[in-house]
Amino acid sequence: MRNACLRMSAPNIKVTVKLFAAYQEVVGSPELELEFPDGSIVAHVGQYFWEQYPELASLQSVTHFGVNLDFVSGDTPLQPGDEVVLIPPVSGG
Template sequence: MVTIRLFAAYAELVGCDTVDIAVSAGATIGELLSEFRRQVPAAAPLPSRLLCAVNLAHVLPSHVLQPGDEVAILPPLAGG
């Protein structure tokens, strides 16, 4: 089970700021996102390409998850 943190527009859209997704060990971020879309119908309007972070750093969809990772899906950044 992986807990995904959601922020700002995406938290509002999905209606919560964390979601738990069941994935098999060794899954990639890309696979986690596919499961997220399958298991959370409210995520359907999210764009096809999503910015993700693991353990407070940006990662690519090919990133392989480790037990205990902190995963986040980030809406388009708008600092400054």
């Protein structure tokens, strides 16, 4: 699903993205600031990472989203200043 919002031609919503587990390992940073156009939704944040880092694409169907410390669905609208978390599956023992 390629979305025109991901081209970021007219960015005006700046969000902070917190990365954990596989996301942090692949990206190499625990946090990034990204900009998205008005009307973007939380799923666009995930889509950005799955397209920019193809090795993360396998996590698409199992990743959950959080915004400002609340679990949200992918269709939640982004707001300026949001803190978005991509939550991959947790494993361990």
